[in-house]
Amino acid sequence: MALHEIKNCGSGNFVAPNVPFCNMKPLLIVEAPKANDAIAFYKAAFGAHEVGRTMESKRMADQEIPLILAAELEIGGFTFYVSDFIHDSDNIPRTGGNNIVMILETEDVIAAIAKAVSAGAVVEREIVKGARRGCMGWVKDPYGFVWNILSL
Incomplete structure (x- = not known):
């Protein structure tokens, strides 16, 4: 099937095959x-x-x-x-900004946040303790990405 038919859904009878992803x-x-x-x-x-x-x-x-x-x-x-x-490259698609949060799991959230801050990150929110998880905190790296650091 041609790519334009997939984009336009062809005749409306197109069924996508099951495509497994590994990562x-x-x-x-x-x-x-x-x-x-x-x-x-x-x-x-x-x-x-x-x-x-x-x-x-x-x-x-x-x-x-x-x-x-x-x-x-x-x-x-x-x-x-x-x-x-x-900015003038067509190799990488433009997104709406840094709309992603990276999640890291660790046994020592406080130490992990302290290490990130000492390297240049900024604390985004207070560390919170939850009923289901030990605790979690958020830091923003110098490049605008937010990292949620949590313990199980």
Whole structure:
């Protein structure tokens, strides 16, 4: 079936096949050329480990810092990506802003928040203790993303 038929639902008889997914990995897009700084922050604040990185091969001038197309980071077995955003690029779709909250689970919420703040994050809300979960708090990183840190 042609792509335009899928977009337009063809004759109305189209049934999408069951497509299994094996994983989901968020991509955090930061203003260029700050992805390298964001990666350093995630390492310092959350103990992220860098798995790999793909750099932009083209540079406008020799003195320019190469941009990061995608850096793969891992926190506690969870993988996410960080990328530089260039306003005139068609490679990355534009979103409505930082409408994502990353959730981290830990046994020591207070220590995790303190570590993130010492690395440059800002506390978004007071730490709350809940009946179903131990406690949770929120920090905003220097790149505008909110991290919900909670214990079970």
